[in-house]
Amino acid sequence: MSTESTRQLVVFSLGEEEYALPITRVHEIIRWTEPRSVASDEPWVRGVISLRGKIVPVYDLAARLGLAAERPEHAKIVIVETAADMAGVVVDDVEEVLTVEEEQLDSVPAAGDPAIEAIAKIDQRLVVLLDPVGLFGGAGLDAEQLAEVAA
Amino acid sequence: MDVSEYMPMFLAEAREHLQELNLAVVRIEETPDDQETVNEIFRIAHSMKGMSATMGFERMAALTHKMEDVFELLRQRSGGLPREAIDVLLKCLDTLEATVDAIEETGAEDLDPTELIEQLTGLVRERTTEQEVHRSGGPAPVPPPEVVAERAGGRRIVRVVVELTEDCAMPSVRAYMVLNALGEQGTVLSSAPAIEKVDAFEGRTIEAWLAAEAHDEEIVEAAQRIADVTGAQVAEISQETLDAAAEQQREHPPAAASGPGERQGAAAAGAAAHNGHKGTTSVRVDASRLDQLMHYMGELVVHRTHVESLASQAEVPGLQQAMADLARASQALQAMVMQVRMIPVEAVFLRFPRLVRDLSAKLGKQVELKLVGQDTELDRTVVDALGDPLVHLVRNGLDHGLETPEERLAAGKPETGLLEISAAHAGGNVVISVRDDGRGIDPEKVAAKAVEKGIITPEQAESIDQARAAELLFAPGFSTAERTSDISGRGVGMDAVRTVIRELGGDVTFVSEKGVGTTAQIRLPLTLAIMSALLVEVDGLPYAIPLERVQRTVRLEDHVVRSVAGSRMLVMREEVYPLLDGGEALGRGLPASDTDHAVIVTSGDRTMAIAVSKLVGQRELVTRPLPSDVSDSAAVSGGAVLSSGEIALIVDCDALTTTTGLIAA
Missing domain, CATH: 1.20.120.160 (HPT domain)
Structure with missing residues (x-):
């Protein structure tokens, strides 16, 4: 966990809810392109896209979190950076970059979902901070990355 | 500094x-x-x-x-x-x-x-x-030619041996001083180290041949005045010895004589190093830069194909010629980049003499290691990744394959077992084999073990044959070791070996005969990154089949498709092939809605037909690895970005074999 007192989060919407990823993990945000479907055992693997010649997996965040799978037309793909690779995450829209105090983050051990790192309470809003490693079972992240996140 | x-x-x-x-x-x-x-x-x-x-x-x-x-x-x-x-x-x-x-x-x-x-x-x-x-x-030291040449000079020829102390700090300086001191007592005809090579001298013994003007005692005294000298011996060389040496040197020209003149300790080694390094100018390049180069090359090829497809629609005078020139230059560059990335497989092989020596001693086995085809070249990434799987196969061969000397004698074999690691080109592939002349795979033993591990049923074990037993060794969770030895039972099995090799786009199989030996064969594509492929579509999604695997394509309406025991078979005039549905084998597991064509491909030792919707044509594709978890249930091994920006998945023809192999089993 970071020792700094503030963190910057990229906040995006998914249905009625708001989610966030640490900005240090977000490489870029691209417009929706239909991923090339692949045969995966995981239902939330939407397929692969080409990002400047590199083949990057795209994960359906809504399916992963058990939300409705309908995506609006202006859906975006957030490219999450990992030490060895990158992965795309499908979201409805990207809203803002938010700076939060560490104390605004409540860890949610009871949730039992490794995908969720904490919940940020900002005024009346609840923003779910996602853990990119727990989110996709470490998919696409290597051990070094895991160690770095755990540190 | x-x-x-x-x-x-x-x-x-x-x-x-x-x-x-x-x-x-x-x-x-x-x-x-x-x-x-x-x-x-x-x-x-x-x-x-x-x-x-x-x-x-x-x-x-x-x-x-x-x-x-x-x-x-x-x-x-x-x-x-x-x-x-x-x-x-x-x-x-x-x-x-x-x-x-x-x-x-x-x-x-x-x-x-x-x-x-x-x-x-x-x-x-x-x-x-x-x-x-x-x-x-031993025999008396043989005087070097320059000493022999001096024998008619009338002076006394002596051989002087000067010893330096063990902790002498600067032997080269001492040697220089010793040779100088000896020079004052006569003419130094030859020495080890030679006076001009004394700089690199690291030894403790200086040997000199002297046409002496002084007495032996004076020579010894002169030498002993030098610091760090512990002793000096002087021996006169008789005329007979010199005559005999002269005789011998007439028979064997001096260049070939290996007298003491050539034994010059580290000095000679230093000189050899200089001679050995002449002529080759090479540059050390960080491997990641080569990868980078390859990556850019790949991008260039993608863009070139894109421009080519655009150019074919445009009517600009001279454009076609310009495109052809660009294509030629780009292909030449591509070939060069690929070649730069090739290194001899020796880089991996070199670790085996030591490994085999240590392991065979530990296991109490006698092994002769043979390395064949070490200069076979492979893409650097392949060579790097090959190390661990090969070590595993070699350990396996030593541990499980080869018998102890007693067992071998009892079986009527020579005591010393043979382990051969070889590399050779075969078409567009490189085949690397680890062969032993050990006990071979025992199908019954393997079957019993597989039943015990719950990999196959006892009924299946009944009908097991050599080939299927060999295949079972790659099943996850299988290990033939009765006890976990610290040699090959390290928790990683043959399935891990196969996974690594498949990730490289190759495959590994065992061929074995009981009592005669086992050969593990790794087949790898020569170059990984760029390949010629037949582009096909299944329900609108592009797939690329490596061209070297494509035997032919047929229209399905021209041929009969029959169902045999639930599997579809394509009946051709001379052969019958299993017909796989492209959608089922390569995609998400659903049958394709329309399949008009079939591509007949080589898959391991077999031939199969894949039903597809459309044949698009031949393409040169830059292959990219697929993310690790996205394609685990289909026979695809990589991806390639087409000029349209679409991604074609590359068909893994050997994985097709396994699927049907399991169904057949």
């Missing part, structure tokens, strides 16, 4: 040197009189010492220096070193390797060489005593 910028080079070269030394030491154990190897050992050890000292790693330098003393024994006497000496030397090399690793991590040498140095000193002492006995009992 700040040497940190040389660190990467030091690390790379040190590792290279250590590997070469490992190899040379194992070789010298087998063929002790291989003078070339002895010289090589000296050359490498010497530059290793120099490098370490330059970088300020004193303890490494000290240890290497002491090792040189032991190597010196090789020069002094034929018959090689005893096993204990080799063991100590190899232990030193291990320690040095560990030190290099530590230096890479921490920047400091974490090494206490005292104990090893003591062991080395012990070896030198023992051997030196032996040595003297040998010398006095």
